[in-house]
Amino acid sequence: MVSDTPLELAAIERGAGPAVTLIHGGVFHSGPAWAKTIGPLVQGGYRVIAVDRRGYGRSPPGATDAIAVSLQASDVATTLDLRDVEVSHVAGVSYGALVALELALAQPKRVLSLTLIEPTIFSWLKGDPDYAPWIHRFMELESLGTAGTPHHVWLEPWLSLIDPAMARDLRPGSPAWPLVERALAYQWREECVSSYRPDEDLLDAFAVPTLILNGGDSEPALREVGELLAERLPSAQHVEVAGAGHQLHAHNAAVFNQLLISFLARNSSDLEAQGHRTVR
Numbered sequence: 001m002v003s004d005t006p007l008e009l010a011a012i013e014r015g016a017g018p019a020v021t022l023i024h025g026g027v028f029h030s031g032p033a034w035a036k037t038i039g040p041l042v043q044g045g046y047r048v049i050a051v052d053r054r055g056y057g058r059s060p061p062g063a064t065d066a067i068a069v070s071l072q073a074s075d076v077a078t079t080l081d082l083r084d085v086e087v088s089h090v091a092g093v094s095y096g097a098l099v100a101l102e103l104a105l106a107q108p109k110r111v112l113s114l115t116l117i118e119p120t121i122f123s124w125l126k127g128d129p130d131y132a133p134w135i136h137r138f139m140e141l142e143s144l145g146t147a148g149t150p151h152h153v154w155l156e157p158w159l160s161l162i163d164p165a166m167a168r169d170l171r172p173g174s175p176a177w178p179l180v181e182r183a184l185a186y187q188w189r190e191e192c193v194s195s196y197r198p199d200e201d202l203l204d205a206f207a208v209p210t211l212i213l214n215g216g217d218s219e220p221a222l223r224e225v226g227e228l229l230a231e232r233l234p235s236a237q238h239v240e241v242a243g244a245g246h247q248l249h250a251h252n253a254a255v256f257n258q259l260l261i262s263f264l265a266r267n268s269s270d271l272e273a274q275g276h277r278t279v280r
Helices: 038-043 069-082 095-106 129-146 151-162 164-169 177-184 200-204 220-232 253-266
Strands: 011-014 019-023 047-051 088-093 111-117 210-215 237-241
Touching (some): 011 038, 019 095, 047 069, 095 200, 129 151, 151 177
Parallel strands (some): 019 088, 210 237
Antiparallel strands (some): 011 047
């Protein structure tokens, strides 16, 4: 079944002030993903809207079995519309960074700033001889997942290509495994990571202030994507966080929060104050 109707997403909403929309990645929904960031943002005077992407957390799965990144961006836009949010800072991690980027490309006037944590635009590595073995293996394992192959065959080596430490933390029997199981039951309805490619013309015209964050200990392929994206967006700031991996927003929260809040402050304006309301 295919439908392009956007959904209203469930969200954790806290605080008052300029809106900051947070978009999680491929395993942890909004609560676990942003547990160490929501509080500091609220204390910093922001209205936080941490969405659950469709099928994650408390959000409905929708009727389609082919969930494009662009449709997920429309879900976020619809959710903001229904909460009377005209403009917002937007931050996304991993797959959520793809959704955040797609939202900003489609509706740049509503995005005050864009923060992309470990974006996974792996389609840009196709054809690069330096990353040919890596992307070939990534797509090979990804195809096993989409085909419904048992997770013990492909999951850990697939995650290890992104972050070996994360792969170990998400093994069966780990505290996070129930969330992994739920994600596995759903995520192959989404557009494959290796298939997503942002619109080149929209990238060329893009002028939203952007912060791109990579972990200094992340796999070279992820750092390369960050560098390529920074090159495409001349106004973007690219920062590598020393000693951090793919989950830098959670495992290096103090450094991440400082970087994020400083970036938001530099890209705030008096216009943000219009129409904000307090949420308890």
